[in-house]
Amino acid sequence: MTSKTPDIVPFTSPFRGELLSPVQLRSLKQGTLRLLDEVGIHFPSQEALEIFADHRARVDWDGQTVRIPPDLVDRAMSTAPRSFTLGGREERFDLTLDGSCSYLCTDGTGVHVADLETREMRPSCKEDVAMMAQVCDALPLVSFFWPPVSAQDYGTTAPLHQCHAALIHTLKHIRGGMTVAPPLAHYAVEMATVVAGSERQRRRRPPICANICTIAPLAHDDDGLATALTYAEAGIPTSFMAMPTMGSTAPATPLGALVVGDAEVVSGMVLLQLAHPGAPVFHSIIPSLMHPRTGGYIGEVFAPVTMIAVQLAHAWGVPSLGGGSLSTDSATIDWQAGSDGGRGSALVPLIGGEICGYMGLTDSSMVLYPEKVILDHELCRGAYDLLHGFSFDDRDMALDVIAEVGPRGHFLAEQHTRRHIRDFRLSKLLHEHAGDPSPRAPREVAREEFKRIYETHQPRPLEPAVLAELDRILAAAEREAERK
């Protein structure tokens, strides 16, 4: 018995804020261009260095550093599409990245799981990815599934198994491409082709996208570059994600961190455009702060920083992965996680960004409490209700009912009340009561809801032939991994 996957709900907002003026944005981009031209970026990849050399960038072969002149950056970025589609299993799950709305995603990629039943903390495994995909399939505000944890029960092929578990357990778009050993990258592409049905469909409505992290400051990872080039050649949309930390791997100023991150991301996008003009790319800067006393990682940065990161992406003419985030540095679901989630969800519609949200993990994206995705989803639903604008007509103002009731009356007996009182979308998590009048703990209700969905929601499976083909691809990948 399969269940219908509900339509996804993108966030549109009339309240989006833009902090930088066009002149300020141009000046920030010029900072990036100066860094690319004068300081350069470390590209530890012969293939990448050759591509840059072919296009007349200044390549320091010994230092593996590339200095990219501004006109080359501009020329390369001019071929990057501003808008493209991330495909779902059905067209109603396709995401159109054009800046008109934000699609919410899960967070990734954690390594520990608080087991749903035993509550013991254990290493994550493929089955966790499958479970999360199945539950997120039923959550309308999750539009984009990023495997929240790593399939650590599979060594070097773990990213492929994460992609596999997600593809077979949700109809939504999957962040299925990650940095893998370069010979394994094409297996992710093959899986995407099988699910899409053909190479043409894979390019038109790619069911997976990829994310490659840069190395701050101003460097790339060799396997990441090779993997990204494979994905770009296949038309798999690819984001470069910079994670500069103010004070350690970036200047201790937000703008300094943004320009470092921007230079890393833009250099990666330029490489892909030079190699495969028109390849769909997107831009992501996730800055953080080094705690000045402990040296610890503070993932929470303030809205203006994220807002400018989104503006920068759009100023380069590409979509943004980044915006309001429900991710938390807290180790568990506590006051801090509530504070981060409440604030992050409210910022989603204010900041914009095509892909954002990052639901479901704690401890700086390291730990999965399965019920957190239910809590985060509820906060996002609240933000959606709160920040979706306010429309009303004359009937809504109910002047005749007010006149009928009059001063010091009450509205309990009014037909109007009976008709409309259920229209308010009250939270089942926040306003749920036990048998007595005392409210229940939202986390407890969320865990119950998670289990209910997990037990009852069965997304439409892939065709048996597709499943068999995916198994064959995974088996081939395993053999190749063993050969290495």
Added chain:
Amino acid sequence: MRHSETPQLEPIRPSYHVTILRDDQLERLKSATLDILAQVGINCPSEKAVDIYAEHGAQVDRGSQIVRLPPDVVLDAISHAPRFYTMGARLPAFDIELDGSAFYCATDGCGVETIDFETRQRRASIKDDVARMARVADYLSSVGFYWPIVSAQDHPHTAPLHELDASFSNTVKHVQTETVMDEAMARYAVEMATVVAGDEETRRARPPLSSLVCTIAPLAQDKGGMESALVFAEAGLPVGFMSMANAGSTAPATLAGTVVAADAEIVAAMVLIQMAHPGAPVYHSLMPGIMHPRTGGYLGTAWEGELLYAVGVELAHAWGVPTLAGIFGTDAQVPGWQQAAEAGSSLLLTALCGADTGSGMGLVESCTLLHPEAIILDTDIYHRVRIDVAGLDTSPEALALDVIRDVGPRGHFLRERHTRDHVRQREFSDLVAQPRPDGSYRDPIDVAREKTNAILENHRPQPLDDAQRAEFERILDAAEGEMGGA
């Protein structure tokens, strides 16, 4: 004992704004309010107030105590209300200028129970709780002005005056009372404000005290509350009116219906004040709730309801007066995930809508229960929002291109002078990421509790001088002699 410095206020100064309502929507809401006031009217059980309404063109039915206000009468009266004014403080450095550029927040108020500071047992609130929390609020740069946070129930007959005594004696900031609800009590409160200000002229120019009066939904006023408000206004002290209309029970079960019913209550009260004392400083406060359809319970933080806090800001400004916005407030019973999750969104949205003032920090359980550490937790969220809506330094020094060039690819910034100069300027929570010896992090609620205790142990704001103290004692004695409790 030496007193300690009160830290400067840090109001929220948004660098960008959002607008919820279009101008035509605001006009429709205002027009509906005018229709209600003209056709349905307001129940006003105060003869004194009814007389004022009648003298200024209202249609008054003295039998039913219904006052109907023609639109031109409303618009004429409200045109005298100032949009900008000063809320003074005991020390001028803490005066609040309501000039549209900044958002000042207050504690929540009039809770009835306290988690005891020492025993952690739940008990009825007392005057000493008001005093202690005034000292905590005095220390916090997030708190622009102080609402007596709980009721001084150990002084049953004159509780509001004892709350003011405890407040003025323990904070140099502006105090806003929400419990002075009759004329006689109001006169004593005004006397206290004069003592704090030093003279009548200063009291009017920099009023150290303001008042909030709740209306009664639907469409009614409280006799004592309105007569108290008239006394405050006569003395030049700002008075505001809050509607807590509850969708489904005391207001229609639609958001727009709740807004217009509540707005009519607030506007009718402001009109009375302007009729009696044209130009008196007033403010508008829309804090509706939603009735839980199954339990009948009050939901102060239902998402759609919170939208109305922001709508209230825009309506206030459309009437040409400042607002007291709903912020924080939680239906949760204890500080934790839910309390924190519910806390920030209303503050963020009302700030972006340009709110002037707001109240709601420090209580849980629908504004009834004081957890001493909750104000520290709310302060943490306050500062996040303050920075979230602020701008960003875009100077060449902040862009740091030279430093990045010096460090180069794969370097690090740890030993750069630029890092030393700037890393301490970064603002981040001082509640979270506090390490234990084993490297794990402490529970922010424990850290907040410790901070509360540290403030109470160490912070002694500049006290009232001896003459002011003696005057307060005299006023309290006189009030108790008149009202009981002596």
